[in-house]
Amino acid sequence: MKKLSLLAGFLLFMLFPVLSYAHFNGKGHVHDISKTVRTFFNPDCDTNGTCDLKRVSLIYKAYEVWFADDPDYPSYGNGIVIEYETDSVSSLEKFAVVQFIRGGAFYSSKNANGTIDKIIGTVTENFEETVQFFFPEWVIDSRDSDPAYNSDPDDGRFYYLRWNKVLGSYDNRTRQYYGAEKPNAPVVYLTDYPSGAFVGGMGAVSAAMEFKTCIYKASDVPVKTVRSDVYFAKPIICFEWQNIYIYDFDSGKFKTEQVDIPLLYKELSKE
Secondary structure, three states, X not given: OOEEEEEHHHEEEEEOOOOOEEEEOOOOEEEEEEEEEEEEOOOOHHXXXXXXXXXEEEEEEEXXXXXXXXXXXXXXXXXXXXXXXXXXXXXXXXXXXXXXXXXXXXXXXXXXXXXXXXXXOOEEEXXXXXXXXXXXXXXXXXXXXXXXXXXXXXXXXXXXXXXXXXXXXXXHHHEXXXXXXXXXXXXXXXXXXXXXXXXXXXXXXXXXXXXXXXXXXXXXXXXXXXXXXXXXXXXXXXXXXXXXXXXXXXXXXEEOOOOOHHHHHHHHHHO
């Protein structure tokens, strides 16, 4: 059963019930837990000259992954598809997706005396640097110095926009890249499935990430900036979402409640 509610600014939230099905690959399976679709219809486009942008949708999924069909140690994660539609194919490059991130991933283990050790211990590529994968404050989520999400220094900011031969599908088997071939319909999308959380033999990897996925006029997005330049322009719309799975050794479960990212960073930095 779908539940529909219309909020201010025509931000439409379509909430789907918990799904319980799996995609088997022979050695393990992916189990989709829930799916939420939020859609923005750009009702005030006259005020900012963006009426060629017809729709922006964020598809948000929570899922579990079992490796080798072992139900005792699944990996947990959340991911998204961000999709936008314009009035024509020629208008697609008038807009750009920019994503912001706060938080990251960390490792924890329980000692024989019951104390918990926590370290960040992972790195990521951000603005052409290999950096510690935990950002205590908001930064632009981009591998290169162009803030546009999934941009490439050689191929530009639009090449890796995706479209699908089956309209409404996000299956990689029918996916096409915008830079290789233009779509027939003016609909493109990008995906993000950040690092998940799991329990291993020596401890647990937890995820504590918050995201803002936004769309801007492409002309408002600088071709080069720094990761901390999070106020470079006013977005048309932003969607907030999270990938939070923090392992609790007492209960033996991952907690998904909101967390104070700057405070958690201070705690991790003391270890």
